Amino acid sequence: MINAFLLFFVIHTTQIGVGIHGFQRVIYQEAKHDAWISVLLIGIATHIIAIFMIKTLEIYGSNDLYGIHQDIFGKWFGNFLNFIYIVYCSTAFFSVLRNYIEVVQTWVFPNLETWFISATLLLLVIYAFTGGFRVIVGISFFSFVLAIWLLPMLVFPLQFTTARSLLPVMENDIMDILKGAQSMTFTIVGFEILNVIYPFIKDKNNVKRHVHYGLLATTIIYLSVILVSIAYFSPDQLNKSIWATLSLFSIVRFPFIERFEYIAVCFWMLIILPNLCLYLWAAYRGSIRLVKVNSTQFVWIFSIVVFMLSLSVETRTEINAVNNYFSKVGFYLIFVYPILLYLLAVMKKKYTTRKERKG
Amino acid sequence: MFKKRFNRSSKREKPSIDANENKKSESNQKENVFPSSSKDYLQTIKDHTNNPSDLVVKTISPNITVTYMNSLVDDRTLKEQLIPELIRHKFETPESLKSSLFIPEVDVDDQINHSVLSMYNGTVLIHLDGFSQVVLAKITTTVSRALAAPENESQVIGAQVGFNESLSSNESLIRRYIKNPELCNERFNVGKQTNTTVAFFYIKGIASEQMVNTLRQRISDLKIDSLLDSAVLAEYIDDNSLSPFPQMLLTERPDRFCDGLLNGKLGVIVDGSSMAILCPHAFIEFFQSREDQNLRWPIASFLRLLRFSAVFLSIYLTPLYVAALTFHYEIIPQSLLVPLSESRALVPFPPIIEALLLELIIELLREAGARLPTKVGQTIGIVGGIVIGTAAVQAGITSNILIIIVALSALASFTTPSYMMGNVIRVVRFPLILLAGFWGFYGIMLGFCFILIHLIRQSSLGSPYTAPFYPPRFMDWRDSIIRLPLPFTYKRQKSVRPQNEEKYQPEPINPEKS
Amino acid sequence: MKFIKVMFIFIFLLITIAGCAEQKLLEQVGLTTLLGYDLGENEKLSTTAVIRQVNPEFQSNVEIVSAENETARGSRAEINRKTSKKIMSGQMRVVLFGEELAEDGIAHHIDTLSKNSDTSGSIIVAVVEGETKSLLEYQFQEIDDIGTHIYKLLEQNIKNEQMISSSLHEVAHDYYSLGRDIAIPIIKRDKEHVEISGVALFDKGKMVGKLSTEESFYVKLSRDLYDSAMFEITIPKEALPESQTKNSPEKIPVVIDTINTKKQVKLINPQTPEFDMHITVNGRMLEIGANMDLDNPKNVKKLEEEIGKSIAKNLERVLVYCQDVNSDAFGLGEYYRSSVRHSNLTHEKWHELYSTAKVNIKVDFTILRSGIFE
Known part of the structure; x- marks a missing residue:
């Protein structure tokens, strides 16, 4: 059991991961210099979805999404949905891992083998996961506290920005801006971990507040990064930068250190660690409802599978395909489905209470 | 994890052992009692003690026999008090003898085992012919050195007295600091062979009862052969004895020990060891010193920050050097690049070998200094440091920049107030150097994350090791890497789970007292 | 548990031996x-x-x-x-x-x-x-x-x-x-x-x-902004009151250290296009080739005006040259793009407009200090 207060860190750190390395480009392609509006919109959307999620969970008191599925849809169909959700979590895990490996290979170690990075990261995750829930939340806490100093580094590129690049506001079609917001899915998802973590929270009446704080922090960070990026890069430059955030870091210079992006890329390990641990944990919570498996068996089997998969996806195009596919499915699963689920849960509740009254 | 297994097995076995012992003791009750005649009594004693050369048997008057261990009893008390007393009076029963003796610890017992054992604690056995009971008069000599300043934890401002090897003098030190009937002191005998006395301290009403029970259980569950030092005991009762990080503090400062007790911690002192155990102890508290309380708060905060950054410096400086020179020459600014590459030009080894070599030399110097007598040790340090350092650079085995870095990180590691933790910090550096030498910053980050996860996983007597940072307790941050003025730190650390959280009722702060 | 620990160590050793990054x-x-x-x-x-x-x-x-x-x-x-x-x-x-x-x-x-x-x-x-x-x-x-x-x-x-x-x-x-x-x-x-x-x-x-x-x-003045650059300009002798310019050459050189500059560019007519460029320069006068009485506020005002005019003139000259060679070093296109909605600007389109662009330059110069000796 954890304090609701820690939800802030959990929500925030699962949202921020590898996506922030290069999300500017994807949105920019759709929304041009109004990309920051897209970020703002999707940020607001996360708040709305979080409200629905919390309402759904509140109906059930202390049950997680997997339990809710089983209750609403019955054993069979519910478990099918659970399975989809587990696959979703596993894909998220895999996607984060594979993208990070690629960043390390492109920026720092072009010749370091994929299997090596994959294996070492998985070992770290296994070590953290076997420590239990307390350790996982601890990692996300320390990840936030120890990595927040990276944000002020944005001051360095700020010297080279021209705020004029943001004008004129709202020049692009609202549909393009919305499309841009949708393409942000891959970067901003992660708060759905709330669905699984909810039963583990001690003071449930504080949940709302801290979830929203977490989401707000994420939105602010993404917003500041995109604003700086748009003002710092010229349009075509941004279109061509795969990892614009890292390019931003490359301008950071200290008297004792240059080429800051090398450090940033390696340091990012700490930022993706909570991502990996929490998605793994979410997948585990679902799996124990489907099959009888203990945590150690699960984490080893899971890791071996992911390890194999990470070797099979090699090129940039393949990785992009995985990201796009994940992003598309993620959008419906995270931004549409919770509203549906809420309506169903309310209906189910009304139905059962009426039945009880009759009975 | 080792601990867990250890506990589990002991729990499983415990009931059966108890049952056996009970049965045994019932059936042997007759055999265990002293014979009443003097002659048989003597024989029994000799049988049970294997008749050692320091066993003294004296017949004072025809019916009184005195036995004791020559090396353990206080000669003066024996000759000037006890013997004259025994000669002067005639005693009818052991009970009357007991009541007339003017010695603090006197008891009557008829159990052979227990009585013989107590002889080894400096008790004189007085046997009256015709009784199966003996009188146990404890007149122990205390073999102890005089109280001296603590050697490993020196501090500039504050008390200059340390624990010594005698339990009773240590106890008296603590009692003098805390004059409070709530200070509890429990005794255990640990070690099948050594029968070492272990004293367990806590303050009732402050220390968490659950923790007291856990620690009591852990100590009394110990089924070990011998116990010679408190450090060994600490490892046995640790939460995770496989971790290199100590989870209990070993201190030789009575003021620090008492400060811990007053904050709701539990203390253990082992007879014959000058180090006392204090637990639960969070990771960060290993870098705090008692002296911080004696200094003004901004200075204390500065020193704590200094010490804490020294830890990071000490662990990561050499690995960063290795990583930067092996893989990431890009990050070195040009003004630094020239001196770096020039100093490296003559060195025939890759940076990782160079760094390991130099770190090893420093460790050798430190170890040699620790093993040798103090005066020689200092000389070795200076000679070794200067001669080897200069010669190594001149011979072109290492670069002089690395010498600075290694010396700096060694220096930084010595700022840690706890010697045990300082050692860990020095040792942890080696795997990190290897990681840095193999995979540069990526390797360092792997090591960093691993250590972080490891620390989060640890606990000290069930309370989280990373407290007060995780789980976050902001109130406790006031006295963590910084120290706020005393009126702000009127609460006890929450991670200790004290029964009484407030040290005192805080008064409104009034900076200018009239 | 034991098996897993052994596995852990085994895998770790394997990795250590096998994968080593390129040095x-x-x-x-x-x-x-x-x-x-x-x-x-x-x-x-x-x-x-x-x-x-x-x-x-x-x-x-x-x-x-x-x-x-x-x-x-x-x-x-x-x-x-x-x-x-x-x-x-x-x-x-x-x-x-x-x-x-x-x-x-x-x-x-x-x-x-x-x-x-x-x-x-x-x-x-x-x-x-x-x-x-x-x-x-x-x-x-x-x-x-x-x-x-x-x-x-x-x-x-x-x-x-x-x-x-x-x-x-x-x-x-x-x-x-x-x-x-x-x-x-x-x-x-x-x-x-x-x-x-x-x-x-x-x-x-x-x-x-x-x-x-x-x-x-x-x-640079029109592209970026200055904090501390030193520059030299000349102002014609006739522009200043005669009493102040005895024994000075025809063109009086003035050396100025800028302290800060402000720039405002406004697009006033998107068709031509026509821009208003208003630059404010605050500076410190380091040297002047005339024996002027700077105690008199009138003189200072006049001098400031003339310096401003001189800067504007030079700026205009440079701008005309840039337009001649068709290089928009001033970054006017950025102002055009950000001021006109749905301009769908392309490189060619802008350069066509640029060659005919008109810029009204106005420079305000203020002398904040002129050293320790008047």
């Missing part, structure tokens, strides 16, 4: 500090690299190697074959382009340089009058390391705002942006020195014009 030991690499590109024969690219090497014998020395090949990477491989150490570009500080190459187009090079994760965004880019090769290979008597020297020269001038900042990032920014063209410093050899001789103006990737160092001040 780039500092003393085993030759560090390219400067790279010069020239147009070679038969459309080939001639590359000259200044390589810093660390040798036990000489401590550190600089080697200048050149090669010709079709591509930059190819030349690099060729240079590698000519040196004893592996060439790395992670410490590169300056990229120079020969004048001919610059006129031919540097677009491809900017693209390649930005693509490479080895090269940092803070590399300084400059054009060399003549060939880079002859500049780099010249044996300067007082310069040991030509690479570092050129870097320090450019960096120092950019830092003191004497020259337009031309880091690779900014150059790439301008290259990829619609409404602003590249302007980078030109250097040349002057006997035994290397000096900054002017500013190269670009149209997209091609160098189209040159400005002198004095004129570069106005380009």
